[in-house]
Amino acid sequence: MSARPRLRFTGWIAGLGTSSGTRLVLGHWTRTPFGPFSDVMVERPDGHRLLLAPSRQAATFVADTYTFDDVRVEPVGVTVAAGTWTVRAPSLDLSFTTGRRTALGLLLRAVPRRLSARPAWTLVTDLPARLLLGIRTRGSTRGGRREWYGAHDVRRITAASAVCEGAPLGGLAPVEPPVRFGFASTPRTPSVVRVTTTVAT
Numbered sequence: 001m002s003a004r005p006r007l008r009f010t011g012w013i014a015g016l017g018t019s020s021g022t023r024l025v026l027g028h029w030t031r032t033p034f035g036p037f038s039d040v041m042v043e044r045p046d047g048h049r050l051l052l053a054p055s056r057q058a059a060t061f062v063a064d065t066y067t068f069d070d071v072r073v074e075p076v077g078v079t080v081a082a083g084t085w086t087v088r089a090p091s092l093d094l095s096f097t098t099g100r101r102t103a104l105g106l107l108l109r110a111v112p113r114r115l116s117a118r119p120a121w122t123l124v125t126d127l128p129a130r131l132l133l134g135i136r137t138r139g140s141t142r143g144g145r146r147e148w149y150g151a152h153d154v155r156r157i158t159a160a161s162a163v164c165e166g167a168p169l170g171g172l173a174p175v176e177p178p179v180r181f182g183f184a185s186t187p188r189t190p191s192v193v194r195v196t197t198t199v200a201t
Contacts, residue, residue, distance in 0.1 A: 003200075004146075004200045004201055005200070005201050006119075006198050006199065006200050006201075007032075007033050007198070007199045007200075007201060008031075008032075008033075008117075008196060008197070008198050009027075009029050009031070009032045009033075009196070009197040009198075009199070010029065010030055010031040010032070010117075010195075010196050010197075011027065011028050011029035011030045011031070011032075011194075011195065012026075012027075012028045012192055012193065012194050012195065013025065013026070013027055013028075013186065013192070013193050013195050013197075014026040014028070014085065014096065014157065014186075014190075014191070014192040014193075015175050015179070015185070015186025015187060015190065015191060015193075016096060016157050016160050016172060016173075016175060016190035016191075017172070017173035017174050017175045017176055017190065018160070018162055018169035018170045018171065018172065018173055019169075019170030019171045019172075019173050020045065020167075020168075020169045020170040021044070021045030022042060022043065022044050022045060022162075022164065022169045023042075023043045023175050023176075023179050024040060024041070024042055024094060024162065024169075025040070025041040025042075025179060025181065025186055026038065026039075026040050026078070026085075026087060026094070027039045027040075027041075027062075028078050028085075034055070034057050034058055034061070037053070037054050037055065037058050037076070038054065038076045038077070038078045038087070039051065039052060039053040039054070039058060039059075039062055039076060040052040040076060040087065040089065040092060040094070041066070041068070041179065041181050042092070042164060043179045043180065043181070047180070048069050048070070049067065049068045049069050049070070049179075049180065049181060050068060050069065050070045050071075050072065050091075051063060051066070051068045051070070051071045051072065052072050052074060052076055052089050052091055052092060053071070053072070053073055053074075053076065054073070054074070054075055054076045055073065056073055059071050059072075059073050064142065064143055064145075065141045065142055065143070065145055065147070065182070065199060066141065066142060066181040066182045067142055067180070067181055067182070068181070072091060074089055074090045074091060075088075075089060075090070076088075076089045077089070083097055083098045083099075084096070084097050084098075085097075085098070085192075091164060091165055092162065092163070092164050092165075093162065093163045094160070094161075094162040094163075095160065095161055095162075096157050096159065096160035096161075096172070096190075097157065097158050097159045097160070098155040098156065098157055098158065098192050099155060099156045099157070099158040100155065100156075101153065101154070101155050102154045102155065102156055102191070104154050105153045105154035105155060108151050108152055108153055108154060109152065109153055111152075113152060113196075116150045116151065116152055116196070117150045117152075117196035117198075118150065119138070119148035119150075119198050121150055122137040122138040122148045122149065122150065123138075125137045125150075125151070126138050133187045133188075134178070134185070134187070134188060135184050135185060135186065135187055136149075136183060136184040137149045137150070137151070137184075139182075139183035139184060140183060141182050141183060141199070142182070145199055145200060145201055146199070146200040147182070147183070147197065147198065147199050147200070148197070148198045149184075149195055149196075149197055150195060150196040150197075150198070151193050151194070151195050152194040152195065152196070153193070153194035154191055154192070154193050154194075155191060155192050156189060156190065156191050157172065157190035157191055157192060158172075159171075159172055160172040160190065172190055173190075174188045174189060174190065175187065175188050175189075175190065176188055
């Protein structure tokens with residue numbers, strides 16, 4: 001049996017909670033098989049899961065990999081300046097500020113990128129990630145796809161504000177309860193992770 005094709009996505013994943021109970025996960029991808037794009041996953045306090053993606057192609061791929069109750073194709077723009085991230089979409093206005101690199105981020109940066117981007121490296125990182133952060137770096141996704149996360153850097157998010165569908169979401173809060181889009185949540189502490197994600201389709 002031939003190996004399944006593997007698609008690689010390089011960029012950042014930001015995960016944060018809000019005092020309203022809504023949790024947000026931003027994927028800001030600079031290199032993908034579909035070109036650069038950004039998407040946002042939103043889980044409301046009642047558990048409703050929403051995907052915002054900028055193209056039908058991106059929306060279809062993400063929705064075939066993760067689980068959502070609603071998918072919207074709409075422009076998602078991201079700008080980053082002096083540690084402040086600004087996300088604009090018809091359904092969402094989000095801004096957040098990142099702080100200094102964490103101790104974990106320093107450790108991750110010491111690992112050569114060619115090594116940490118390889119799916120096999122998650123054999124080393126998955127157990128520590130589960131024990132220390134309550135997250136996973138490898139697993140099965142919707143439709144039997146396999147996915148691997150290779151983290152390269154971490155910075156904490158220190159402040160955030162968001163308005164979704166016209167409703168303010170409140171201040172920054174932990175990602176609690178964990179989001180339920182796939183086999184793993186983001187870290188409980190709001191953070192931005194530089195990452196290479198590999199998906200076997």
